[in-house]
Amino acid sequence: MSTLTAKDFVTDQEVRWCPGCGDYSILKQVQTVLPTLGIPRENIAIISGIGCSSRFPYYMNTYGMHSIHGRATAIASGLKASRPDLSVWIVTGDGDSMSIGGNHLIHLLRRNFNVQILLFNNQIYGLTKGQYSPTSEENKITKSTPFGSLDHPFNPGALALGADATFIARSMDRDPKHLQEMLRRSHAHQGTSFLEIYQNCNIFNDMAFEVFTEKGSKPEEAVFVEHGKPLLFGANQDKGIRLDGFKPQVVSMSDYSADDLWIHDEKDIYKAQILTRLFDNPTSDNHLPRPFGVFYAIDRPCYEEQLHAQVAHALSVKGKGDLDKLIAGNETWTVL
Amino acid sequence: MSGIINEIEHVVIKFAGDSGDGIQLTGSQFTTNTALRGNDLSTFPDFPAEIRAPLGTLPGVSGFQLHFSSNSVYTPGDDCDVLVAMNAAALKVNLKSIKKGGTIIVNTDGFDSKNLRLANYADDDNPLNNNSLESYTVHKIDVTKLTREALAESTLGVKEKDRAKNMFVLGFLYWMYDRDLASTKRFLEEKFGKKPDLFDSNIKALQAGYNFGDTTELFSTRYTVAKAVVKAGVYRSITGNSAISLGLVTAAQKSGLQLFLGSYPITPASDILHDLSKYKNFNVITFQAEDEIAAITSSIGASYGGSLGITTTSGPGMALKAEAMGLAMMLEIPLVIINIQRGGPSTGLPTKTEQSDLMQAYYGRNGECPIPIISASSPSDCFYVAIEACRISIEHMTPVILLSDGFIANGAEPWKFPSASDIVEIKVTFKKSLDEGEEKFLPYLRDEKLVRPWSIPGYAGLEHRIGGLEKQDITGNVSYDADNHEHMVKTRQAKVDMIANYIPEQEINLGADSGDILILGWGSTSGVITTVVQKLIKEGHSISHCHLRYIRPFPKNLGNIFKRFKKVIIPEINNGQLVKIIRDLYLVDAIAYNKIKGNPITQAELEGFIMTHTGK
Numbered sequence: 001m002s003t004l005t006a007k008d009f010v011t012d013q014e015v016r017w018c019p020g021c022g023d024y025s026i027l028k029q030v031q032t033v034l035p036t037l038g039i040p041r042e043n044i045a046i047i048s049g050i051g052c053s054s055r056f057p058y059y060m061n062t063y064g065m066h067s068i069h070g071r072a073t074a075i076a077s078g079l080k081a082s083r084p085d086l087s088v089w090i091v092t093g094d095g096d097s098m099s100i101g102g103n104h105l106i107h108l109l110r111r112n113f114n115v116q117i118l119l120f121n122n123q124i125y126g127l128t129k130g131q132y133s134p135t136s137e138e139n140k141i142t143k144s145t146p147f148g149s150l151d152h153p154f155n156p157g158a159l160a161l162g163a164d165a166t167f168i169a170r171s172m173d174r175d176p177k178h179l180q181e182m183l184r185r186s187h188a189h190q191g192t193s194f195l196e197i198y199q200n201c202n203i204f205n206d207m208a209f210e211v212f213t214e215k216g217s218k219p220e221e222a223v224f225v226e227h228g229k230p231l232l233f234g235a236n237q238d239k240g241i242r243l244d245g246f247k248p249q250v251v252s253m254s255d256y257s258a259d260d261l262w263i264h265d266e267k268d269i270y271k272a273q274i275l276t277r278l279f280d281n282p283t284s285d286n287h288l289p290r291p292f293g294v295f296y297a298i299d300r301p302c303y304e305e306q307l308h309a310q311v312a313h314a315l316s317v318k319g320k321g322d323l324d325k326l327i328a329g330n331e332t333w334t335v336l
Numbered sequence: 337m338s339g340i341i342n343e344i345e346h347v348v349i350k351f352a353g354d355s356g357d358g359i360q361l362t363g364s365q366f367t368t369n370t371a372l373r374g375n376d377l378s379t380f381p382d383f384p385a386e387i388r389a390p391l392g393t394l395p396g397v398s399g400f401q402l403h404f405s406s407n408s409v410y411t412p413g414d415d416c417d418v419l420v421a422m423n424a425a426a427l428k429v430n431l432k433s434i435k436k437g438g439t440i441i442v443n444t445d446g447f448d449s450k451n452l453r454l455a456n457y458a459d460d461d462n463p464l465n466n467n468s469l470e471s472y473t474v475h476k477i478d479v480t481k482l483t484r485e486a487l488a489e490s491t492l493g494v495k496e497k498d499r500a501k502n503m504f505v506l507g508f509l510y511w512m513y514d515r516d517l518a519s520t521k522r523f524l525e526e527k528f529g530k531k532p533d534l535f536d537s538n539i540k541a542l543q544a545g546y547n548f549g550d551t552t553e554l555f556s557t558r559y560t561v562a563k564a565v566v567k568a569g570v571y572r573s574i575t576g577n578s579a580i581s582l583g584l585v586t587a588a589q590k591s592g593l594q595l596f597l598g599s600y601p602i603t604p605a606s607d608i609l610h611d612l613s614k615y616k617n618f619n620v621i622t623f624q625a626e627d628e629i630a631a632i633t634s635s636i637g638a639s640y641g642g643s644l645g646i647t648t649t650s651g652p653g654m655a656l657k658a659e660a661m662g663l664a665m666m667l668e669i670p671l672v673i674i675n676i677q678r679g680g681p682s683t684g685l686p687t688k689t690e691q692s693d694l695m696q697a698y699y700g701r702n703g704e705c706p707i708p709i710i711s712a713s714s715p716s717d718c719f720y721v722a723i724e725a726c727r728i729s730i731e732h733m734t735p736v737i738l739l740s741d742g743f744i745a746n747g748a749e750p751w752k753f754p755s756a757s758d759i760v761e762i763k764v765t766f767k768k769s770l771d772e773g774e775e776k777f778l779p780y781l782r783d784e785k786l787v788r789p790w791s792i793p794g795y796a797g798l799e800h801r802i803g804g805l806e807k808q809d810i811t812g813n814v815s816y817d818a819d820n821h822e823h824m825v826k827t828r829q830a831k832v833d834m835i836a837n838y839i840p841e842q843e844i845n846l847g848a849d850s851g852d853i854l855i856l857g858w859g860s861t862s863g864v865i866t867t868v869v870q871k872l873i874k875e876g877h878s879i880s881h882c883h884l885r886y887i888r889p890f891p892k893n894l895g896n897i898f899k900r901f902k903k904v905i906i907p908e909i910n911n912g913q914l915v916k917i918i919r920d921l922y923l924v925d926a927i928a929y930n931k932i933k934g935n936p937i938t939q940a941e942l943e944g945f946i947m948t949h950t951g952k
Binding site: 011013040041042043044045047050057058060061062063064065066067068071074075076077078079080081082083085086103104107307310311313314315317318319320321323324326327328329331332333334335336 | 368371372374519563566567568569570571572573574578582585586589594596598615616617618619620621623625626627629630633634635636637638640641642643645659660662663667719752753754755756792793794795796797798799800801802803804805813814
């Protein structure tokens, strides 16, 4: 078991994502991290829905199911409920999880099954060839919206927090080290881990996250948060974010010391509300940088633990069910 | 004092009142008492979709019909001998279904001017005071007043005292039918044991109703129905939904699997969710999902993990599950989808019965998607059919649809229940390792039944991927190859067709195995067909009855049976569904008899129709 390597997680199936797709990097990071987690390979089940990202299970040499559109979250719930011993990973996209499967997503988050959600967000429908998605920015010109989209986009982190998720994080395909760390944190969390991964669709929505991922702009536009540390960013860590009441503001470190800044606290739901709301359009004036990292991580009992505790309790109080008594019920009569 | 006791053969009694009057409770208590008395019986609860429909109105009337007899009973009866009407609306709605000369027991308090107006009776036209009920025996009792008097010493408020009215009526009927009160006393103790004032008021009202019959001289006659001559054994009363729950638990125990029910509340299927949620010490997990789709897909997830996945629903919910049913069929894993049919389409008639989801079950999915269908014909039959659905699902690695309906789901009958040891084990074989000489796991390698192995996560060396995309034969890898697709479609069909080799041949349930007329039925019409065909055989007609349990695939000999009859009549509570499938598959000129009124076919209706086809 300890000798597993990334190679052990590669299947014999040809990977068929478009060349240059951000999915390749995510696949590689998952294959790199899984062998280090100490889970027997046969105890891993990867459940996906429909979409480019949902082909993921075919490329992972674990147990896996490529299901139907939007339902991976619900299938995983049933699997985890019946098999708490398995390590269940859900791979989904922005359309799969937040459009057709939006309902199951929020209910999974509030129930808090101990599973991992890897949300590949590329802000576009790739598999159906380029329609806008529920995370596409407003006024997006696509095949289905030649005059610009009217839909206001979802803010995935805020949505997850609104559904009382117990773990919310964001990473990106172009930062392997950070993504690996976020995958490890997601797995370590007991409860539903909601990990949004910015993923570039180089065919239908190329460079959607360029400002956050590319060397030149990344330091100014992305702030990487860590528990207990101040929110610092900028090429030379020369900027910070401080809280003026409930209002975050960018300050220059020439005017402030680190102690004056917003110190990140993963367990503070009020700060998490503000942090997940750092969602400014990066082209707007005076916008705040986009946060990456673990925004929120708290403990709450997992659904499957409580479910099986009820079964165990029933067994301890009533004893193992007697089928004959059950069939006979409370009132019987005898005909001679 | 207590009147003369007349022995009669059978009684059809109907309780009717506001849906808040406790009619269903009164009915089910009288049913239990009747069952314990040893009569054969059949019930038909009939209630509005609204929980507390506007008081006193015609649409708010809730009914419970019970047919009990010293002979075998197969239906809740057509018209009733006795109607208990708690208000004017209950009388108006049910007047047409009382036999001429029948008995009407009314609560006079339910006939005040307000109730008369709500029931659309003119002010000066109280049916209790004009001569409109001349052809019936009418007993007028001020149940409300008498109940309040009986509870004069209780500290309960008037509203709460009035809630015990149904117990007064029940007590009176127990007197009228020469019963003892023990079963209801036990029930009240269980229900109100921890609330002494409610327990007292109900017991007092029950006793007061009994005493009222005993002491007033208004009622000269009491009736008794002798015990039915039935097979010796131990019996209980059972409804269809309870029987399904018990069947599912039995199947899980007999297969050694954890039972997982994913369900979303829907009338009239919710009682199965309620029942199973109590049976945790039988290794039963119930999951009330966020919607119908999550209900079935969570069950698919559980089956994938090695549990016996079940989902329960009714027509509209089944429609939402269609895509997921296709997935389960494609994955080829066990899953039982239970549809307690109700009136459709759309939301339709949630609390009324119909057999109108057969086409949906048979054809209602995208692509070529054959799923076995099995149907229950009576409340107790639900038990065996639930087990059979699980058996087919597990042994043939396929989703199975079980069709029941609102009539048998809520209806009750006595059941000579089996001992758990009488039920055959269901064999489950999980693939746990590669066989000798097997180099790589082939998830779609089939056995002689065309069944693939059930491989669940947790076994090293068998890691594999499955999904809804078309798969290559044997390996299960994604394949868009044209010939492979056709081969896979035909293979999946052949797998389902082959189940016919593992189910019993169709028997002729009643009558000769050839003749003039064959009545072919499925589902809840079994009782009425049995009753009518028995009668017509006695009268010398050449008529037989076949009742289908297996609808997909049909029993292998079904086509031959049709050849032996001149006419095939198919009665259904729909606009003609089985009849179309039979005509399609067997090229039989089957005759449809259809009723689509949200209630069961009556004996008179069916007999009348058959008689138009008996001319030689």
